[in-house]
Amino acid sequence: TKLDQGEDCLSTALPLDIAGLLKQFFRELPEPVLTTDLHSAFLKAQELPTEEERTSATVLLSCVLPDRNLNTLRYFFSFLKAVSQR
Numbered sequence: 001t002k003l004d005q006g007e008d009c010l011s012t013a014l015p016l017d018i019a020g021l022l023k024q025f026f027r028e029l030p031e032p033v034l035t036t037d038l039h040s041a042f043l044k045a046q047e048l049p050t051e052e053e054r055t056s057a058t059v060l061l062s063c064v065l066p067d068r069n070l071n072t073l074r075y076f077f078s079f080l081k082a083v084s085q086r
Contacts, residue, residue, distance in 0.1 A: 033069050
């Protein structure tokens with residue numbers, strides 16, 4: 001509620017609250033970030049036998065994602081990288 005009202009409250013929020021906001025954000029998107037039509041392909045890519053094949057297939061599949069979805073993933077993964085480095 002505070003965030004919706006424009007208050008700067010993230011710096012004092014609990015980690016669980018931030019995680020809840022992220023989950024809510026992704027749940028409320030009009031379309032999943034990994035689009036419905038590519039969902040099964042992403043799952044199949046993770047069943048490939050080697051890590052190299054899994055990575056290559058995932059990268060290739062990401063090339064056909066809409067730009068807004070790919071940008072959202074890039075931003076989210078950059079955020080997760082920054083969190084992991086702290």
